[in-house]
Amino acid sequence: MADTQFDVIVVGGGPGGYVAAIRAAQLGMKAAVVEREHLGGICLNWGCIPTKALLRSSEVGHILHNLDAYGFSAKDISFDLKKVVKRSRDVAKQLSSGVGHLLKKNKVTVIDGQGKLAGTDGKLRKLEVTKDGKSAGTYTAKHVILATGARARTLPGMEPNGKTIVTYKEAMVPETMPKKLLVIGSGAIGMEFASFHHDMGAEVTVVEVVDRILPAEDAEISAFALKQFTKQGMKIHTGAKVHKLEATAKGAKAEIEVKGKKETLEVDRVILAVGIVGNVEDIGLDGTKVKVEKTHVVTNEWMETGEPGVYAIGDLTGPPWLAHKASHEGVLCVEKIAGVKGLHPLNTNLVPGCTYCRPQIASVGMTEAQAKEKGHELKVGKFPFIGNGKAIALGEPEGMVKTIFDAKTGEFLGAHMIGAEVTELIQGYGVAMTLETTEAELMHTIFPHPTLSEMMHESVLDAYGRAIHF
Template sequence: MSGSYDVLVIGGGPGGYIAAIRAAQLGLKAALVERRHLGGICLNWGCIPTKALLQGAEFSHALKDKAPMLGFDVALNGFELSKLVGHSRSVSERLAGGVGYLLKKNGVTVYDGTARLTGKGQVEVEAKDGAKTPLTAAHVILATGARPRVFPGINPDGENVWVSSDALVPKAVPETLLVIGSGAIGAEFASLFNDLGTKVHLVEMAPTIMPNEDAEVAAFVRKQFQRRGMEIHEGTKVVSVTPGPSGVVCRLSGPAGEVELTVDKVLSATGVVPNVEDLGLEALGVELDRGFIKTDAFCRTNVFGLYAIGDVAGPPCLAHKASHEGVLCVEALAGVAGVHPMNRATIPGCTYTRPQVASFGLTEAAAKKNGIAVKIGRFNFQANGKALAMGEAEGFVKVLFDKETGELLGAHMVGPDVTEMIQGYGIAQHLEATEESLAQVVFAHPTLSEAMHEAVLDALGRALNQ
């Protein structure tokens, strides 16, 4: 069997399946190749199952800390980790089935197998039984994603030394855990297991945890983590990780010299590397940039008719960035009028720790480095009625405007449900709102989002509630 298509997508993650569906909606004959599972890492072993587990961690926090505050005497009679993990897996399975339904509904042909480029517009798909199917397409979109990066000396075995997928299906809650890396993945798992009762050590090579976040936000999260009993090791390198009969022996090198810790489990969360191997890129001369496939503003590679989207095309490695690229890539190649290239600087980032972190745009340090004079507004959730009523008043909103033009340059939030709020600033930035126009917006009361309004007013020097 063989086939010829207008658009052929390799990879069925949040970028790939969206690209295939959009192509079909535009009347193009579309196919998708997926070697493992529809929905990709995000849906099956990343964003979605992690959030399901974090819901359990949040419930644990509510039972232990919030219930007494609200007058409830709750007796905990035990906790079955298998049920929480089962809930997480069922959520992923349900959504994966939904992706398959959407592809079928939109008339996308799905091939189960491993794809390899054999020439311009030519792809060979090898099924699990070894059967090979040649396909051709006018446009081929690479959406093969990325996998966890592992540094030398750290050898994940699924039992003692984990990567993120292992941490999603633990057999038991470890008494002690060392997390290597404090980006979104590492910070979320550190927060998760801490809430489930684990003693957590969080190690970061950079001078501060969450190094990509605004410095004030990172410092605030560090303080909150420490208050919860986590041990934070900043500016520290993991020299070696050695599983043994009594635990995993970890040698760390940091500001105070070398120390040795023994923990039950180690989680390596040190970023990702793109899945570019065995795709046939070398024969076609596809250009790479630091290992990622190099693309232009419309996801085109240097090879005519070949495109790349999502994690394989470079950071930020986020599902919503991949989905957006999938749409704009297909619409551009289809000749849809008015397609705008994506500004990666405005892509929101969300970290579902406790407290939550959400941000987009320039940090204060980046603005200063670029010589941009800024007006900064801040508002603390301790002065927000809804946050106080929820018993979650720790955190703040920080917003940056260009001092000369009033342009919204960035926003950085830490606190309750800020991951649901950041898009308000994102919409404002896209619509070119200034601090003066945002000040005129009426925010409902009582809501957490009022903190966003007050931060804008503070940038103008006229905050009303602090």
């Protein structure tokens, strides 16, 4: 008979859930993961990983169409969309099976089905698991961690039909490449899909309701990004409203209003990228003290809900809704349960954000506006890609690095970057902020030459009027 009692059961096998279960096992706890679909969750199967595989293909396409700049020529460049999509799916499949192997290696039990809180049995939490509508057993644990993630938000009058009006999930596996695409929403997901389709030859229009694209980023980075996307040939409307969206025989029709003027846009496909909602339904929250606000579970700094023995992590809880934040929360939650000493609650200010459009965007810490709002007097440094030897050699001279310091104390408050490979560079600033570095340590750090990372040094120097190469 299968074992049904555990120290920790995690509901959801995404980057928060499976990491929490592995850490629990490492700490000597008997752990299980309940997963209804794919190990690795949305991130690994339908988000972070497969989108990067698609974007890699579009990046190759962009290079192939600009070979002359590098001294090459090629004729009849074409792509096979089925192969592009297959590569993306194969990457996701490889990593998902890898997660299964890691759980097995760490002796974590994987329970196939959907988990639901079902009251208590003495001091233990009860969890009912169903599969295809049928009972798949009742399990008990001292601690239950909810990691059920989130799904794409839909708006009234803009419901997806799965074919011509789609969310990220259908956009991951297109059967055809649209000639004309409308993306509604200009956050990270919207701009990554806009970038992919544009580099694959589609005519792309982006509509954003607020007054700038990538609204979570520093305003200067948003403005730089807008300039680059417009230069590439994308049509971008900010401060715009979609009044009507409907499927047509050939695609979709949208009625949009930009600065008081209405226009009708006919396209082959629409991608909705208007945010996410937490998967709070059917997990047994009714009758518990678990509080839900705006579709997300409320927790304290240790991921504890209002219900004893029940925790929540990842996209099910508050922002930022990022895989690496979920993984960090999973580890922190389990270590707190295990009584590990010297833990620090998650500081969301230290969670880096990365967007893999072309050019890439990455940030950590406060924006300039946020730092001013908090009353800091600032020293701000900037350095352009055009002043960097490696960027020019790569043929990537468009970009900038921006750093923000407290003028009085030298505290490092934030860093914002746009340009080639900045998603790989941002962790340098992340380490610096975690170590509570000031400008002095960063100035005395030796950066290798020739690298893009030298711009990180120069931006710090510029904040104090000491930039060498610009």
